[in-house]
Amino acid sequence: MKTALARAAALVALLAVVGLLPWLSRNDPALTVLRAKSAEQEATPEALEAIRADLGLDAGPLALLGDWAAGLVRGDLGTSWVSGYEVGPAVTAGLGTSLTLMAAALVVALSIAAALSAPTLVRGARGTLPEGRPGGAVGAMLLALPEFLLGTVGLIVIGVWFGWLPTSGWSGPQNLVLPAVAMGIPAGAMLGRLVGDALPGAFGERWVGLWRTAGVAESRIALGVLRRALPAVLPQLGLVAVALVGGAVAVETIFAIPGIGRTALGAAKSQDLPLLQGCVLALLTLGLAAGALAHFARRRLLGASLRDAALSLPAPQPGPASAKRYVIPAVLAAVLVTVVAWGMLRDPLHVDVAAKLLGPSWTHPLGTDSLGRDVLARLGHGAANTVGTAIAVCAFGYVFSLALSFVPRAAAGVADICNALPPVLIGILVAAAMGPGTAGAAIAVALVSWPNLTSHASALTQEARAAGYLTAQRALGASPRWILLRHVLPEVAQPLARHAVLRLPGTALAIASLGFLGLGTQPPTPEWGLLLEESRAYVETAPAAALAPAAAIAALAALTVSATNLAHLPKRKAALA
Known part of the structure; x- marks a missing residue:
């Protein structure tokens, strides 16, 4: 209640x-x-x-x-302050476009999810499923790539360099391909990994062995296991819906699609607040409705007899710890640190119009931008804004979640709403109230990044309080405050800090996405997302200037993958929430 x-x-x-x-x-x-x-x-x-x-x-x-x-x-959303037209028809038109794009993206996502989970399903049906964490590196890598990066790279390579597909507009089915793929790849990777994680637990149940002994066909076993695993995954479809809603804002902006996300972003930048109110309300409704539909589908799939059984599958057991798991993150971190340190030694604001849009050279290793500024310098100093802001957000989330872990019921309902909101949507609201900037981007990401940390902290707190030796401490007369400070808090603080550090790359990506959309750090201050947005205008003339921030963001995405894999190494505490 x-x-x-x-x-x-x-x-x-x-x-x-x-x-x-x-x-x-x-x-x-x-x-x-x-x-x-x-x-x-x-x-x-x-x-x-x-x-x-x-x-x-x-x-x-x-x-x-x-x-x-x-x-x-x-049913009246007011009148636009800028155009003078009613907001309702504009929101309805934009919503119809976005729903079409999201439906196409969902088709791509389901196709990718099927491709990623099919090997696990086939091997499990044959009884040859290996031990260890399923999902694969491919799915994890695709999951970490943000939509705005995929959209930009697709526009540059497929649309500009090869000219195979249109790069902007909304005039026919061909305009749907690149945006749908950019949105569908991360969503499909998320679905595929969720299904891949649920399948081993279903294959490990006793009835599967009985079916094999009875000679049931492998295809029928696979279908039965899939039906058994899907109810555990369907509640997580809300995460996919949130990802699609947030991705729609960036992708519609990149490809100039007149959808609800691009309309909301334009309204925020022009301070057309009645139009922004209608767009935000539509985006929020989309996320909440998708979550409700996923819950309804789960209840229908379980049926009346199992609806209250709270079926849960055992989590896949990770393989043994190996030093090889640390090689990739160590190499990526070393490369990023080297580039950042090298760039920090240069002036990111020095303008030389005579040297604009130069290619890589000994003087400018990554070339120059449209104002003749050194790209390496701006990339290095931009890390301070992107990663530095992410560190501050993770530190806030750590302290805040640690405090909320002792009142889990009070935070649970608020966390549900925050989980239904993508950072981009909150970024639009914060930008409308405070104006775009680094502080606004940090606040927007912080407002939606704490629920996962809080859930983990609450689980750790319950585990620590249930320890048997604390019962003896209470029997000996130890005060609740002494038990909290000397036993519970140290048991929670260390694993929660590890979780907060592991979330650092993903948080930096969220901040970069806001910078890319113009909701974060403002020019001339460098920031990775902002650098990627600025370089899109001259990508054909100076591709190195555009590819440098894209490569940095991709490396950060790869670090997110590595951090996720390291989070599942065997450990004594509960799994990360």
Whole structure:
């Protein structure tokens, strides 16, 4: 009951924030409307006051929220401040485009998931499934690649260099291919890994051995195991839906697709807050509806007799620890550290227009950008903003989750809502309220990155409190505070810190994605996502300048894969949540 109330309160609070965006914005909404209607008109106090009265901004935040909520009940999303048209039709048109793109991406995702999980299913049906963690390095690598990087690389290689597919617009089925593939690859890798992790537990159950003894065909065994494993995976489809919603914003922006994600991003940048409110509400509804559909599908698949059985499959047991597992992350880390250190010795802001868009040379190892700035220098200094901000976010998540681990019920409902929100969506809201910047990107990622850490911390806390020796300590008269500080906290802090460190590469990727969309660090300050976005305009003239940040982000993605694999090495504590 407490969890449900917390979930409802978090959802109401989020909707309230969306409704209060005009009041929360750091920019004067009246000035934004004035500039949109007439850029030459002088912003006199009288003109601004008239606009505030027309928009109802002078009535106060509560009245503003009430008017917005009343409009939602009537199906009225308001009027755009910039165009003057109703928001509803624009949101409906963008939503239809995004749903088409997400449906195509889902087809790609299901195809990739089937390809990744098929070897495990076939080997298991034949009884030759090897011990150890399933899933494979290919699926893990695809899972770590962000949509904005795949979309950019696909646009450069397939669209620009080879000219096989269009690079922008929404005029026919051919415009759907590259965006759907960019969104579908990570989502399919996630689904494939989830299914691959669930299959070994299903194959290990006794009924599978009985079926083999009875001579049941391998194909029928495979179908039975797949049906048994899917209910454990379906609740995680919400993660895939969130990934698709977040990926739609970046991919639609890259390929100039008039979907709901691109519309929301454009509304945030132009401070068209009524349009932004409608887009955010549509994106939030998409994520929550997908999660609800996954839950319904699981209940239907289980059937009435097993619905309350809370079926869970045993987690796959990792193979023995090997030094080879550390080779790849060590090499990648060494390369990145070398490049960053080399770039930090150079000036990232020095402009030399006579040396713009140069190729790699001894003077400029990675070439120069459109202003003649050294790409290596900007790549090195950009790491401070990308990785440095990620370190701060992970540190915050660690401390915050450690505190929440002792009140798990209070945090559970809020965590459910945060899990349904992609960082890009929160980044849009934060940018609308605070303006784009490094601090806003850090806040956006921090707001959605704590639930996994908190879940792990809560599990560790429950395990530590249930230890038998603590019962003896209580019997001897030890105070709860002494037990907490001397026993429980040390048992939780160390494995949770390890989890927070393992999340560092993924957090840096999320920050880079916000920078790529213009919601994070602003020019001329270098940041990896921002460097990738800036270099897209001249990729044909200076490909090295575009490929350098792409390679850095890809290496960071590979580190995410390595960190994930290391997280599943045998250890005494509970598995990471």
